[in-house]
Amino acid sequence: MNILILSCGTRNKIVQYFKRELVGKGLVMATDCSDLAPALYDADKHFIVPRMDDDGYIDVILSICKENNINAILSLIDPELSLLAKHKDDFLNIGTVPIISDFDVVEMCFDKYKMYEFLVDNGFQGVRSYIDKDTFYRDVDAGVISYPVFVKPVKGSASININKVSSKEEIELLFSRFDHLMIQEFVDGTEFGADVYIDMISNEPVALFTKQKIKMRAGETDKSVSVKDEKLIDLIKTFVKKAGFKGIIDIDIFKVNGEYYISEVNPRFGGGYPHAYECGVNVPKMIINNINGIENVDQIGIYNEGVYMMKYNEIKILK
C-alpha cells in the first residue's frame, strides 16, 4: 500500500499522519515542483516534478504512480484538484485511486457563484451573491441588501483581490476594470470550519469534525476550538450528500444570528485538519481502509468539545 501526495508544500503534518498509519505496511511518497517544499523531506520517497501547468505534467505523475505501485493519490493545493478529478480514469486504469470528488463537484467549489446557486436551489443558506450588478442595485433600492459589500473574483482563491466597497461608484469602477466579478453580502459573524470524510465505498459521510476559528493569520486559521452542535452537524451531513462530495473535504461556515451559512468548500485536506486528527478523527486511516476495500463505519461526532488547537512554526533543514 503506497500513497502519493502531490504538491505537498508545507503540509508536513499530512505526510506524517499517513506515515504513522502505513508504518511497516507501505510507503508515503510526495511531490512538489520546488525542492524547498519542507513536506518532501518527511516522505519516505520524494520527487521534484515540473510545474502543474507544464505540458506533460500529468504524464509525469502517472509514470511515478506506475513505477512506484501507488495505490492512492491526493493533492493538497486547489489548482490541482480539478486536474486530478479530470484524469480520474487515467489513474484508475493503472490501479491508482485519486482521493477526490467528481470533476463537476470540484469545479463548483472554485466558482463562488455556482456554489451560491447550488446552495439556494437546494434550500441551504448561502451568503447573498450577485454577478449581475443591476440586480444588486435593484435589491439595494428594495432594501434587500445594503452597503458595505464585498466585490471579489468569481473564481478567486484565498483573499486575493477582494474589495470591501460602500458605493455604486466603486462597484462601477471595479466592474469596468475587471471581468468575472461578483458582489457578495458582508457577513459579520463567527467563523467555523468542518473537516468531513465521505466514505468512497458507501458515499456516506463517516467522519465530521467542527471547530470554531479563533484567530486568523494570512488567510489561515491560527487557533481554533472544537465544537459540537447537532444543528450544524445535520446541516453539513445533508449538504455533502446533496452535493455529492467524496473523500476528504474542508468547509468554511459563518454563523450569523444563530443561522449557519455555508461559505466555501475546499475538496481536499484543509490547513486546519491537524486539529481534527489530534482529536481522534483519523482520516488517513479511513482512506487506507477504503483503498483496502473496507467500508468505514460512521464515526461522526466521536471527539471532545472544547479542545483548542494552536499553530506554531517548526522548521526543516536541507543541507
Next chain:
Amino acid sequence: MNILILSCGTRNKIVQYFKRELVGKGLVMATDCSDLAPALYDADKHFIVPRMDDDGYIDVILSICKENNINAILSLIDPELSLLAKHKDDFLNIGTVPIISDFDVVEMCFDKYKMYEFLVDNGFQGVRSYIDKDTFYRDVDAGVISYPVFVKPVKGSASININKVSSKEEIELLFSRFDHLMIQEFVDGTEFGADVYIDMISNEPVALFTKQKIKMRAGETDKSVSVKDEKLIDLIKTFVKKAGFKGIIDIDIFKVNGEYYISEVNPRFGGGYPHAYECGVNVPKMIINNINGIENVDQIGIYNEGVYMMKYNEIKILK
C-alpha cells in the same frame, strides 16, 4: 539556573532550545497574556500574566522572578523590549539579568529615522530617509532620489501602514492626514538577515549567522539559506560594536548593486533564529554561559554555507 521567557506566543522553538541546554540544570519558564500562546506549554512552568500595558505589569513579572529564582529574563516581542531595558536595574536588584541592550539603543531600533541618522553619522549605508518632506522634494528636483518611495510611520512595526507612493500629491495627502511619517527610498534588492550574539561580559560579538531570505509570508521569513560573505560579516561586527548592542539581536539587510544597506534591528531573538540554531549557532548556551559568569569565545562564522531552512506548521493541543 532558571530562565523566564516573556510574551512567548508562538515561539515554541526558543523555549525548546533553552530547555535542551538546561535539562537537569534548571527550568525554563514562560509567560503570556493569553492562555492560547502555544509556547507556554513547552515550558517547564508557565504563567498567564496581565497585558503588558496594564498598570502593575512589571511588578507581576518582578514577583514571578523573585518567587521562582529566575536568573535571566528575556522577551520575544518588540513593545516589551523598551520596558525590559527601562527596568533593567529593578531586575538586577533581585538577581535577575535581563538579556537586552541598553534603553537608548533599544529605543533607536524602534525609531526608523533615528536609526537612519545613526547609520549615516557613522559611515554606514542606510536606506535614504526623510522626515522633512520639503528636503525630500528638493532632493527629487536635484535628482538625488526618485519616485516611487515608501511613506511609513517613523515608529511603525512590521509592514503596518506602509504606502508606496509615486507623486507629491500622495505625499501631501498622507502627511496632512497622519503625524510622524517618514519618506524612504524604495530599495529593490536582495534581503538578508543576521542573528548576532554580543557577549554580555566582553561586549564583543561572539556569534554571527547570516542568511539570504528566499520567501516571505505575512512579514516573516518562510525560507532562507545560510551565506557567508566577509564583507557583510565585517560590516555587521563594526555596526553592532559602534551601536553598543548587547545580547541577542536580529538585523535586516538589503543588498543593492553589491552594497549592503542595514535596514532594521530587532534587539531580540528574530523569527528566523531557528535557522542559525540548527546550523550550530547556539545562543541559548552563550546566554547561560554569561549568566554563569563565563565569557564566550568568538565563534563567528563557524557554520556551513548553503544550508536551507523551511518553515511549516506544527500544532499544540490544549484540552
